[in-house]
Amino acid sequence: MRLTLHTDLALRLLMLLDVNRDTWTNLTFASEKLEASQNHLNKVAQRLAKEGWVVSQRGRGGGLRLGMDAQEVSIGTVVRTLEAPSALVACMPGGNGQCTLLGPCRLKAILQNAEEAFLNELDKVAIGKLTEKNQQLANLLLDPA
């Protein structure tokens, strides 16, 4: 049971941008700090930009920046948005591409219910809570430039 690397990286990028909320962060810096490829990070940033959570500016002195109030967007909202709906409920891929048990299988509803409990917990925590009064994280992620 795991989040996709895409979502994982998105959460960490938002943390990094929140720490550096007063400046534009360039992709090279973010890539080094998060130990992720610029290519992957760029895809994640584009996805977040689509939601308005990140804004980007081209050219010298540009880069990425939060496009939201990090206290207003929850981890749950980010996970719900980035993860495929109910990907958790991976029904058996049957011969025709559908689970052979579809219909009478009660597992799907039970897993969806549990997934909802999972997401409800994440709804309680704003992205901003990850960085708030977290000097140790700031030391790691703050852009000295």
Added chain:
Amino acid sequence: MRLTLHTDLALRLLMLLDVNRDTWTNLTFASEKLEASQNHLNKVAQRLAKEGWVVSQRGRGGGLRLGMDAQEVSIGTVVRTLEAPSALVACMPGGNGQCTLLGPCRLKAILQNAEEAFLNELDKVAIGKLTEKNQQLANLLLDPA
């Protein structure tokens, strides 16, 4: 966010064995019904046997059978046992194999908490509840032999 195919298949195999609780189920039958390879199913069965949830008997007329009371073992117990502990909390694999943010990152604890909420929901439902008074499922999975 998803369960591993291994766990998914385990849950479905337990459902099938519960439907056929009065007989030995052979692997060929289970493999056809669940549209999974015998090899994969065998691995899953061995893992379940290790927990005593499935017993196997070699030879003609043998096969697999539930080794537990399906009303006594919850879906949560099965998932907790088969999934790697906190695999959900996939920290960023950093250069040294550890997440670069380890330590000040609050995400891990928050995701673990949410995972616990997910599993708590699954703890409430016994494997036996998946098959109980589920004639449509029995029609699909009952071994006519």
